[in-house]
Amino acid sequence: SRLVVGECLVDLHPKIESGSHDDTGVYARKPGGAPANVAVGLARLDEAPDLWTRIGADGFGDFLAETLAAEGVPDTHVERDPDAPTGLAVVSLDADGDRSFALYLEGTASSRLETGAVDNATLADLDWLHVGGVELAYEPSRSAVFDLLDRAPDGVTVSFDPNARESLWRAFDYADTLAEALPDVDVLVASEEDLAPAGYEGSPEALASAITADGPHTALITRGAAGAxxxxxxxxxxxxxxxxxxxxxxxxxDTTGAGDAFTAGVIAALDGGQSLADAIRFANAVGARATTAQGAMAALPTRAQVEAFLAE
Ligand code: ADP
Incomplete structure (x- = not known):
């Protein structure tokens, strides 16, 4: 079985007039959070993983819980926090339609994962564990996730996506966090922009060599429209x-969530026994297909849609 760990958030997107990038001064709520996107991406591609996440016992939390249930993501490790609100991401659009995110995480349910909530019996059953990086920003989630990485048995493949471009990392020592995580990671999925703030620079080949020297046996570097x-x-x-x-x-x-779609594609392909070359082609197709519709979760393709895209 598989477990995805990390934030499930409400994304507040500025509504735009059709045919323009001008926002209307009005927001719409959409389900999001990179690890939640990966979990839903996997659910659409093959099999829903468990998702260890924490959302509030509020209206936003109800909305997210209903979304996850509709996607077939089991609620075994979807926790409702009675004492903290659901985490939020506020999306801004620039004149070219490019999006940036500002996160409200500190003190929200998202930052309140507790050490030990996933037990050893669950870990013993796992084939694959995927962790999204933003959960490592705030305590107590940070310690809870590092504890999980420590306890994951050797046979579990651990993948990690740092999502470093989130503005929040400016407030933390991101380089130290990544350095602490990498020895426990088998598969790193990151964009060039995720790696530069931690001092990894150079060609994709140089980045991947440097990463595989620091712990992971596999590094996948995403390059937007240029593939991976x-x-x-x-x-x-x-x-x-x-x-x-x-x-x-x-x-x-809309490229929002393309990286999460790519990550879901990588996990489905590699855990499904595909070669690295086949996995990267499949994941690029999932990522590209996810850019052809609006939203992060809404645009995640089904396996049939990816196969149709590959056959075009
Ligand atoms: P992120 O979404 O995390 O910023 P990238 O921009 O690198 O990450 O995109 C992740 C993957 O999504 C790419 O490796 C590629 O497979 C796909 N992708 C992203 N943008 C495009 C695009 N404009 N055209 C085709 N594929 C894309």
Whole structure:
């Protein structure tokens, strides 16, 4: 089985007039949070993973709980916090339609995961554990997630996406956090922008080499419309190798959540026994397909949609 860990948030998106990027001064709520997007992405591709997340016992929390249930994500580890509100992401649009996020996490349910809430019996059953990085910003979630990484048995493949571009990391020592996490990580999925703030710079090949020297046996570097590059060492179940895919042409509507879609594609493919080269092609197709509709979760494709996209 698989477990995804991290925030499930309400994204407040500025409503836009159709055909323009001008916002209307009005927000709409959408379900989001990178790890929750990955969980829903996996649910649409093959099999819903468990999601360890914490949301408020409030109206936003009801909305998220209903969304996860409708997507088939089990509620075993979806916690409702009676004493803290649901975390929020406020989305801004610039004149080109590019989005940026500001997060309200401190003191919300999202930052209040507790050590030990996922027991050893659950961990013993796992094949794959995916962690999203923003959960490492605030206590007590930070300690709870590091404890989970420490307790994950050797046979579990641990993937990690730092999501460093979130504005919140400016307030923390992101480089130290990443350095602390990497020895426990097998598969790092990151964009070039995620790695620069931690001092990893250079070509995708150089980034992946540096990452695989610091703990993970596999590094996948996402490059937006230019696709992705991946490298693995002999410690990887899929063997040592390199793979590159130039990305697919997509009729881009909204790139929000493309990275989370890519991550869901990587997990489904690699845990499903595909080679690194096949996995990167499949994940690029999932990522590209996710850019063709609005929203993060809403745009995540089903397996049939990805197969149709690949057949075009
Ligand atoms: P993030 O969404 O985290 O910013 P990227 O922009 O690197 O990450 O995108 C993640 C993946 O989504 C890419 O590796 C690619 O597969 C796909 N993707 C993103 N933008 C585009 C695009 N404009 N056209 C085609 N595929 C895209």
């Amino acid at each position: 590059y991946a490298r693995s060492t002999e410690d990887a179940p899929w063997g040592a190798g390199e793979a590159e895919h130039a990305g697919f042409d997509a009729d881009v509507v």
